[in-house]
Amino acid sequence: MIKIYGMQSPYVYKVRAALEQKGLTYEHVSVNLMEKSKKFLDVAPIGKIPVMEDSDGTIIWDSLNIIDYLDHKYPDTYKMISSYPINRAKELNVVAFTDNMYPDGVKLFLDMRGVKKISDKEKAQAHKNLSTKMNTLKDILGNNPFYTDRFTIADASVLTLTVMLNRLNVEYNQEIKSWSENLLQDEKIGKMITSKGEKSIEEI
Structure with a gap:
């Protein structure tokens, strides 16, 4: 296994x-x-x-x-990763974008756990950075159900990010939040958490 x-x-x-x-x-x-x-x-x-x-x-x-x-x-x-070159590129772009957001998330997580405290100014900046980038992810998604033509690594990457932000009490785009909540209600997708x-x- x-x-x-x-x-x-x-x-x-x-x-x-x-x-x-x-x-x-x-x-x-x-x-x-x-x-x-x-x-x-x-x-x-x-x-x-x-x-x-x-x-x-x-x-x-x-x-x-x-x-x-x-x-x-x-x-x-x-x-989970499309074979069609254009979709594959879009999906990997989203993965790279979300990966770039984790340093701010890790700062907030370590601060919350008391492992490595940061100043209020640093905390506010991390919140702002994450919130701004979530707006960008909404712009990329648009009004589509998925980032390409179906559920892929791109969608999974954004979903995992929303779970982290929720746990860190970060305020972010309400449309992305609703999109995430709806997708995670799917039986298979929800089991990723x-x-x-x-x-x-x-x-x-």
Whole structure:
């Protein structure tokens, strides 16, 4: 069975989105990122989640690499990255844009957890940056149901971002918020978010 190292992370959620759409079974291994074990670093020398271990032992790092691998390794399943060049480029543009927003999110998260406090000025600037960029994501989406012609890695990337912003109490575009809430009501799409009751098979 496929193993996913990491459980509660926007990047893990993106991988889960792909696995759920593809109908592939998987299990989680919880990782203590504050005290990274040798066992985890043996699997992931870069020290980041998610890491995926396929059923044949193949190990892949980074959510984008994992999803691209899944699209090619399991070609008869749902494609999360379009083959059509224009759509593929649009989707990867959105992924890159959302990835660029995480540094501000991480600052707010670490401050909220008391790990690394930031000033009120820095906090306000992070909120402003995130809110402004969410407006840009709404402009890119327009009035369409998806960022291209169907649910893809682009939509999954924005959904995981909205989940993070909600948890950080960041105010952002109401239309994107409603779009996210509606999509997450879909049975398959909603499963991309790890539920509180889910258990991992192991903690390392």
